[in-house]
Amino acid sequence: MRDAVDPLIDAVREDVIGWRRHLHANPELSFQEHETAAFVADRLAEIDGVEVSRPTETGVVGRLVGGRPGPTLAIRADLDALPIVEATGLPFASTREGVMHACGHDGHTSILLGATTVLAGLRDELPGELRLIFQPGEETLPGGAEALVAAGAMDGVDAVIGLHLWAPDPVDTLVVRPGRLMAACDVFRIVVQGRGGHIGIPQDAIDPIAIGAQVVTALQHIVSREVDPLEPAIVGVTGFHAGDSIGVIPQTAVITGGTNAFSPAVQELFERRIGEIATAVCAAHGATCSYEWTPGYRAVLNDEELTARVASIATELFGADAVRSGTPLMVGEDFSAYAQLAPSCFVMLGAGNVERGITFEHHHPRFDVDEGALDHGVRLFVHSALELLSSLPTRAKELAR
Ligand SMILES: [Zn+2]
Ligand SMILES: [Zn+2]
Numbered sequence: 489m490r491d492a493v494d495p496l497i498d499a500v501r502e503d504v505i506g507w508r509r510h511l512h513a514n515p516e517l518s519f520q521e522h523e524t525a526a527f528v529a530d531r532l533a534e535i536d537g538v539e540v541s542r543p544t545e546t547g548v549v550g551r552l553v554g555g556r557p558g559p560t561l562a563i564r565a566d567l568d569a570l571p572i573v574e575a576t577g578l579p580f581a582s583t584r585e586g587v588m589h590a591c592g593h594d595g596h597t598s599i600l601l602g603a604t605t606v607l608a609g610l611r612d613e614l615p616g617e618l619r620l621i622f623q624p625g626e627e628t629l630p631g632g633a634e635a636l637v638a639a640g641a642m643d644g645v646d647a648v649i650g651l652h653l654w655a656p657d658p659v660d661t662l663v664v665r666p667g668r669l670m671a672a673c674d675v676f677r678i679v680v681q682g683r684g685g686h687i688g689i690p691q692d693a694i695d696p697i698a699i700g701a702q703v704v705t706a707l708q709h710i711v712s713r714e715v716d717p718l719e720p721a722i723v724g725v726t727g728f729h730a731g732d733s734i735g736v737i738p739q740t741a742v743i744t745g746g747t748n749a750f751s752p753a754v755q756e757l758f759e760r761r762i763g764e765i766a767t768a769v770c771a772a773h774g775a776t777c778s779y780e781w782t783p784g785y786r787a788v789l790n791d792e793e794l795t796a797r798v799a800s801i802a803t804e805l806f807g808a809d810a811v812r813s814g815t816p817l818m819v820g821e822d823f824s825a826y827a828q829l830a831p832s833c834f835v836m837l838g839a840g841n842v843e844r845g846i847t848f849e850h851h852h853p854r855f856d857v858d859e860g861a862l863d864h865g866v867r868l869f870v871h872s873a874l875e876l877l878s879s880l881p882t883r884a885k886e887l888a889r
Contacts, residue, residue: 492610493606493610493870493871493874496605496606496609496610496870497602497606497863497866497867497870500602500605500606500866501602501862501863501866503601503602503605504598504599504601504602504862504863504866505598505859505862507527507531507597507598507601507602508594508595508597508598508859508862509580510527510580511524511527511589511594511597511598512578512580512581512582512589512594513580513581513582513583514582514583514584515569515570515582515584515587515588515589515594516567516568516569516584516587517568517569517570517571517587517628518568518624518625518626518627518628518632519545519546519568519624519625519628519632520546521546521567521568521624521625522545522546524546524567524568524597525542525546525547525548525567525622525624528548528567528597528601528622529542529548531601532548532550532601532604532620535550535604535605535608536608536611537552537553537608537611538550538551538552538604538608538620539551539552539553543636543639543640543641544624544632544635544636544639545624546567546624546625546632547621547622547623547624547632547635547636547639547641548567548622549619549620549621549622549636549641550604550618550619550620550622551617551618551619551620552604552607552608552611552614552617552618552620553611553617554611554612554613554614554615554616554617554618554877555611555612555613555614555615556613556614556615556616557615557616558614558615558616558617558877558878558880558882559615559616559617559646559647559876559877559880559881559882560616560617560618560619560644560645560646560882561616561617561618561619561645561646561647561648561649561872561873561876561877561880562618562619562620562621562641562642562645562647562648562649562826562830563600563603563618563619563620563621563648563649563650563869563873564600564621564622564623564633564648564649564650564823564826565593565596565597565599565600565620565621565622565623565650566593566596566597566622566623566624566626566632567593567597567622567623567624567626567632568593568624568625568626568627568628568632569582569587569588569589569590569591569593569594569627570587570588570589570590570591570627570851571586571587572586572587572588572590572851572852572853573585573586573588573853574588574590574853575853575854576853576854576855576856578856588853588855590850590851590852590853590855591626591627591850591851591855592652592653592654592655592839592850592855592857593626595653595839595857595859595861595862595865596650596651596652596653596865597622598862599651599862599865599866599869600620600622600869602862602865602866603865603866603869603870603873604618604620606866606870607870607873607874610874614873614874614877615877615878616877616880616882617644618873618877619641619642619645621636621641621826623636623822626821626822629675629782629784629785630784631784631785631822631825632822633822633823633824633825633826634822634825637825637826637828637829642826642829642830645826645829645830646830646831646880646881646882647791647794647830647831647832647833647876647880648826648827648829648830648831648832648833649794649798649832649833649834649835649869649872649876650823650826650832650833650834650835651834651835651836651837651865651868651869652821652834652835652836652837653837653839653857653861653865654836654837654838654839654840654850655839655840655846655847655848655849655850655855655856655857656840656849656850657814657836657837657838657839657840658838658840658841658842659838659839659840659841659846659857659858659860659861659864660806660810660838660860660864661806661810661811661812661838662802662806662810662811662812662835662836662837662838662864662868663811663812663813663814663835663836663838664790664795664798664799664802664811664812664813664833664835665790665795665813665814665815665816665836666790666791666792666795666796666799666813667789667790667792668750668787668789668816669787669788669789669790669816669817669834669836670787670788670816670817670818670819670820670821670823670824670834671720671722671748671749671750671787671816671817671818671819671820672748672749672750672752672755672784672785672786672787672820672824673746673747673748673784673785673819673820674746674747674755674758674759674781674782674783674784675744675745675746675747675781675782675784676744676745676746676747676758676762676763676779676780676781676782677742677743677744677779677780677782678700678703678742678743678744678762678766678777678778678779678780679740679741679742679743679777679778680696680699680700680703680730680740680741680742680743680766680770680775680777681696681739681740681770681775681776681777681778682694682695682696682699682737682738682739682740682741682775683737683739684736684737684738684739685736685737686735686736686737687734687735687736687737688735690737693737694773694774694775695737696730696737696738696739696740696741696775697730697731697737697738697741698773699741699769699770699773699775700728700730700741700743702769702773703743703765703766703769703770703777704725704728704743706765706769707723707725707745707762707765707766708723709765710723710757710758710761710762710765711723714757714761715754715757719749719750719751719754720748720749720750720816720818721747721748721749721751721754721758722746722747722748722749722818723745723747723758723762724745724746724747724748725743725744725745726744726745726746727742727743727744727745728741728742728743728744729741729742730742743766746784747762748818748819748820749787750787750816759781762779762781763779763781766779767779784820785820785821785822785824785825786824786825786827786828787824788821788823788824788827788832788834789824789827790832790833790834791827791831791832791833793831794831794832794833794876795833797875797876797879798833798835798868798872799811799813801868801871801872801875802835802868804871805867805868805871806864814836817836821834835868837861837864837865837868838861839857839858839861840857840858841858841860844858846858
């Protein structure tokens with residue numbers, strides 16, 4: 489099979505790079521991926537044997553049904569870009585001021601289009617079904633995955649895989665990690681309600697800035713004193729908005745931020761304690777506060793058995809030295825929404841290259857990926873699909889047992 493597959497992968501290589509550059513030059517923000525979704529749907533429609541549907545406004549799902557019965561494997565890519573002014577100077581840099589593919593989702597989409605093209609060429613020998621999920625809005629809560637799941641994108645799926653191009657790791661390497669891979673993330677918003685007044689008459693005012701500053705500091709106490717030091721946990725305040733005049737003590741201060749953790753118990757602790765601490769600090773100084781907690785993405789936890797199989801496929805393709813089990817990451821990913829419904833494996837695919845100056849972190853204005861990683865992604869998806877479709881147990885079989 490390998491001999492038949494490799495020429496097909498070679499044949500699609502230039503297209504994948506071309507698609508990535510097109511998408512990179514034409515980025516769209518979360519849930520506004522209209523042109524991107526149309527581009528994906530058009531490319532899928534050109535591939536013989538792929539049925540295309542548009543279950544959500546900017547989500548696209550392809551189905552490739554093989555020539556024999558078998559399990560259903562979903563593969564997921566994401567479509568959205570970020571509100572960042574691109575500063576890479578690349579010839580195919582963003583043509584849309586203030587919008588940039590600074591996380592590599594242009595690459596994910598192109599990789600999945602390339603893998604679909606190759607697998608469609610092998611359709612007759614393919615058992616089962618491939619479900620190709622192109623989701624919008626990974627970068628913005630509530631994420632695009634849940635809506636696609638609700639629309640049935642995962643119905644009948646026996647396993648799901650996905651990848652993230654990962655610039656902190658060198659190209660030609662990948663992390664295939666069982667268990668904890670990426671943390672859950674939630675967000676909070678606190679409004680400190682004081683009493684406005686004159687800067688020169690502070691005794692008659694209740695200063696929400698001075699109180700809010702104490703709230704920010706006190707929140708760090710949760711991680712340092714209330715969470716098991718061996719349990720990863722982050723409370724990050726990323727917004728503090730109050731006041732617009734030197735002489736005026738404002739009425740309110742708005743504090744926003746997010747938390748990251750793997751343990752649901754830590755998530756519950758954060759939800760409860762952030763509110764309690766904010767309320768108590770405000771009360772100590774005569775202010776009140778309102779508190780909102782919004783659940784974000786669940787943690788990405790890779791299925792042990794499926795991940796072991798993907799790791800062995802990757803080792804065969806790229807060599808034992810290229811494949812690592814890595815360490816957990818504290819960033820969030822809504823790939824976890826699919827993992828609620830089937831065994832899952834999410835891979836971090838190295839895309840950095842120090843010699844070529846590709847060293848900037850994700851979400852940086854000069855972020856880029858080594859395009860050599862695109863080919864690795866196609867190979868990983870194609871070989872994983874071939875291997876898993878011929879060996880995964882199907883749900884129908886499980887039910888019959
Ligand atoms: Zn991102
Ligand atoms: Zn991303």
